[in-house]
Amino acid sequence: MNTQTTTLTPPAVEISGISKSFGEHLAVHPLNLEIGENEFFSILGPSGCGKTTLMRMITGFETPSSGRVHLGGVDVTNVSTRHRDLNMLFQSYALFPHLSVFENVAFELRVRKVPKAEASQRAQEALELVKLSHLGDRKPDQLSGGQRQRVALARAVVSGPKVVLLDEPLGALDQQLRKEMQYELKRMQREVGITFIYVTHDQEEALTMSDRIAVMSDGVVQQVASPEDIYNQPETRFVAGFIGSCNLIDVTVPAGESGQQVTVNAEDIGALVGVLAEGVSHEQRGTLLLRPERIDVSRTGDGLRGTVETLTFLGEEWHVHLRVGSEIIKISLSSLVRERDLPGLVEGEELVLSWRPQDARIVIR
Ligand SMILES: Nc1ncnc2c1ncn2[C@@H]1O[C@H](COP(=O)(O)OP(=O)(O)OP(=O)(O)O)[C@@H](O)[C@H]1O
Ligand SMILES: [Mg+2]
Structure with a gap:
C-alpha cells in the first residue's frame, strides 16, 4: 500500500x-x-x-x-x-x-x-x-x-x-x-x-x-x-464522528503525556479508562472516543454497568443502546458473540462494559 x-x-x-x-x-x-x-x-x-x-x-x-x-x-x-x-x-x-x-x-x-x-x-x-x-x-x-x-x-x-x-x-x-x-x-x-x-x-x-x-x-x-x-486513530472529534459510528464522550483532559493510560471522570457516566492522544493538554475540554465494536459486554464482573435500552438486529451484527447514568453508549456485537456469550439477551437487562485502554482515545473536543 x-x-x-x-x-x-x-x-x-x-x-x-x-x-x-x-x-x-x-x-x-x-x-x-x-x-x-x-x-x-x-x-x-x-x-x-x-x-x-x-x-x-x-x-x-x-x-x-x-x-x-x-x-x-x-x-x-x-x-x-x-x-x-x-x-x-x-x-x-x-x-x-x-x-x-x-x-x-x-x-x-x-x-x-x-x-x-x-x-x-x-x-x-x-x-x-x-x-x-x-x-x-x-x-x-x-x-x-x-x-x-x-x-x-x-x-x-x-x-x-x-x-x-x-x-x-x-x-x-x-x-x-x-x-x-x-x-x-x-x-x-x-x-x-x-x-x-x-x-x-x-x-x-x-x-x-x-x-x-x-x-x-x-x-x-x-x-x-x-x-x-x-x-x-482519529486525531479529532470531527474525524471520529464523521467516519463510522463512534461514542463521543465529553471529558476534561487529565494530566499525562500523549500515549499514556489514564482514568477520566465523565460527568453522568463515571470513571473511564483511555489513552491520551497527541496534542491534548491538562484541564482542556476533551472527548473520549470509543468505537461501538471495541466494547466488550458481559453479564458478570466488575466495571461500568448499564441497562440495555434497545436491541436491534442487523443481520451480521446487533446494535445495543446501553444506558449508563444519563448517557447512551452505542455498542455493536457480532451475531456470533451475541448468540454464544449472551444467549437470551433482552431489553432492560443489566450488562458490564469493558474495553482495552488503547481503544479509548482522548482527543480535543
Ligand atoms: N465561486 C464562489 N464564490 C463564492 N463562494 C464560493 C464559490 N465557490 C464556492 N464557494 C463557497 O466556498 C465553500 C466551499 O465550496 P466547495 O464547492 O468547495 O464545497 P464542497 O466541499 O465541494 O461541497 P459539496 O460537497 O457540496 O460539493 C462553500 O461555502 C461555497 O459556498
Ligand atoms: Mg463539491
Whole structure:
C-alpha cells in the first residue's frame, strides 16, 4: 500500500500554503499536502467544506488566494489548466450525444492532434480498460448510467495524464452500481498507474478505495492518513464522528503525556479508562472516543454497568443502546458473540462494559 510518498521522486502533487477566500469567506484555510505518484488519494468531508475548491486550485480552474502548486516537482501555480498534465472528471460529466462511445473516448486525442492510427489504438485500449470495447459503436443514450460513467472514465485517462481528479464521480449512480464502480475504479487506477485524487462525502467509499484520505471540515484539513489510521486513530472529534459510528464522550483532559493510560471522570457516566492522544493538554475540554465494536459486554464482573435500552438486529451484527447514568453508549456485537456469550439477551437487562485502554482515545473536543 502506498501510504507514504517517497522522497526520491518528487510527489505527483505538492500543495504548499494553498488557501482560497471568496470575499470575506475563507473557503480553504492555508494547507500543505503531498500526494504521491500512483496514489489513490481521497478528499472526504461534508457538503460545503471546500473539497471542490481545493480540486479546482490543483487543476488551475481556480486561482489560489495564497500558496503554490507543484506537479511532479514543477511549479505550475501560474500555468493554465490546459498545460497541466492532468484531467478532471466532474460530477456532472457530459458525453457528446451525437458521437459514438468510441469517438467520445478518442475525442481528446483528436484535439491533441495524435495521429489517427495511434489515437484509435489508445481509445480502444481505454475502452478495454473499462470493459466497454464491445459497445464502441453505441451512442451515449443507448447506454446505462453505469456504462456512461465508464465512458467518461475512459475519456479521462485516455490521454495518459499524470493525475486524474474525480469530483464525486459516482454521485448520480444507485447504491448497487456505486459499489460495483468503486471496485472497478480502484482496479483501473492500479492498472493504469495514474495518481487519482478523489472527492467524496461518502466515508465508506473513501475507506474502501483510498491509499490515503484527507478529512476536511469547514475549509480545514483535519487529518491525512491511511483509511485504517483514520478509522482507528482519529486525531479529532470531527474525524471520529464523521467516519463510522463512534461514542463521543465529553471529558476534561487529565494530566499525562500523549500515549499514556489514564482514568477520566465523565460527568453522568463515571470513571473511564483511555489513552491520551497527541496534542491534548491538562484541564482542556476533551472527548473520549470509543468505537461501538471495541466494547466488550458481559453479564458478570466488575466495571461500568448499564441497562440495555434497545436491541436491534442487523443481520451480521446487533446494535445495543446501553444506558449508563444519563448517557447512551452505542455498542455493536457480532451475531456470533451475541448468540454464544449472551444467549437470551433482552431489553432492560443489566450488562458490564469493558474495553482495552488503547481503544479509548482522548482527543480535543
Ligand atoms: N465561486 C464562489 N464564490 C463564492 N463562494 C464560493 C464559490 N465557490 C464556492 N464557494 C463557497 O466556498 C465553500 C466551499 O465550496 P466547495 O464547492 O468547495 O464545497 P464542497 O466541499 O465541494 O461541497 P459539496 O460537497 O457540496 O460539493 C462553500 O461555502 C461555497 O459556498
Ligand atoms: Mg463539491
